[in-house]
Amino acid sequence: MMALQLNDIQIRDPFVLPLPEANEYLLFGSTDPNIWSGPATGFDCYRSTDLLHWEGPVPAFRPLPGFWSHEQFWAPEVHRYQGRFFMFATFSAPGHFRGTQILSADRPEGPYTPWSDGPVTPRNWQCLDGTLHVDADGAPWMVFCHEWKQVHDGTVMAQRLSPDLRQAEGTPVLLFRGSEAPWSRPLQVPSTAELDFPAYVTDGPYLHRLSSGSLIMLWSSFGDHGYAMGIARSGSGTVLGPWRQEDGPLWGTDGGHGMIARTFNGQLFLTLHQPNNSPHERASFHHLKELEDTVVLAPPSTGIGNSGTTPGRQAL
Template sequence: MAASALGDIQIRDPFLLVVPDGEGYVLFGSTDPDVWSGPGRGFDCWTSADLVEWHGPIAAFRPPADFWSSGQFWAPEVYAYAGRWHMFATFGGPGVVRGTAVLVADAPTGPYTPWSTGAVTPDGWECLDGTLHIDAEGAPWMVFCHEWLQVGDGEVHAQRLTEDLRSAAGPPSLLFRASQAAWARALNAPQAADDSDGREHDGEDGQAAYVTDGPFLHRTGDGTLLMLWSSWGDAGYAMGVARSESGHVLGPWVQQGTPLWSSDGGHGMVARLPGGGLVLALHQPNETPRERAVILPLREVSGGIELARPHRAGGPGDGPGCGA
């Protein structure tokens, strides 16, 4: 299998899985050449022993002939749970109400097969980017976005799941709306309208629309529960951080005043390396087909997180570099 650097791999919404027992890393993400118009081919992944040299692509998921979605295969996240590997991923396409479904496999690289019956997000809701969170009592939750396409001001919700992760175990709870973050900007602002990501940028009836993308929860060593999520900022696609005042997924959530990543990149997640260090994985730039995964050192500070090195605008090769 050929070896590649991160700069050689077209990928959006990267998710870095740290395989237990020192067995390396697996990189997942939205990997179809055209994730917006399709058709949906599936998800590929790459493996690495050092976060620098990557081997793949490996076909992690290919839809069966009777699969309920034909395209817009987005943002796979993989978790070890109940002795198997569970993938949370978003599916949509023409005539399909977009939502997050759960797939399952016996190995981290797959092959993954459908586990839930269709989406586990609410019926009739346009949703995306479901992420798994296990609370202090061991109960599984899914945090997901209710899309601005349907609600205008994009929302982030939490929803209890059944113990087998196959369906919802209760109604969704609204955590916050995108406009509550001081750094978030409306899609019809000039800086958002000029940022090409292949998606429509007008709110209904010309009203301001705000994006919520890519929630991911991280609990710090001092017990603080944080959520990374993405929207548009002053310099295009960006990623901010919210903090749960209660330490529970239901919050209330308080938004950090400035974004963690401010320009032309986002949809990030935090991974803890075998030695205990943290890295942030995100994609940059936000333009198809130029998007690439960037992996950067991260550190915890009192009640939060910050990049271990500052970043500046530009492509992956112009920033702090890939790898930890």
């Protein structure tokens, strides 16, 4: 395996899984050189002990013959749940709607194999970016996006999952629409030029419970300066909200699809990809300051990594 720094790793939708028992971090994401077209290879992960220097790639998922999807493998997240590791990832195929399927492994780096029987998002919906959230009562939910390509004003939805994460239970619940955020802007691409109504993107939801007990959600769309990421707050402290949007984005310039993690010394940091155009996207990490009911970007202090280096493109 190669010794790498962040600038060496092309990755979208980065997701960091801290492993305190091993004193290491795993970095997952959309790692095919071209995730937009052509045959997909799978998902890789990278490992680090200091969030600065990385080893990899490690093949975390490779589809077996007969797997239903062969293209557009997106946004893998890995969550520890009931003694196993579960990957939530987006797949697509001709004749099938895009959706999030759940994979599983007994080791955090994989190899991951299918756990759910195909996508757990509705089979006749265009969906993406499912994330696991275990609510305060212990119930597992998947929060995902109903894609703008089908509903035009993209939405963020919540779907109850069975306790073993094998299947969906009940019907999806609407949490909010992309147009509800004051900072979000209609998508401006050729495919929307002839629409009679604006199209709003919803991407990459990720829920985080603050020390105060408040529940927030990161999610991405487009703002005044390209791809961006904002925060919604749950008024009830549960996944069902109601969700209230912050006025401005947490990250407003050509970057997004993020998540929140902690270093082994307790520092909170934001993970996102920047810029948003392929093949130049890289993981980027930034200090966060936790407030009573939200988080804000904080200036570097002692650094994110175990070595005390400032976070950013070169150092996680």
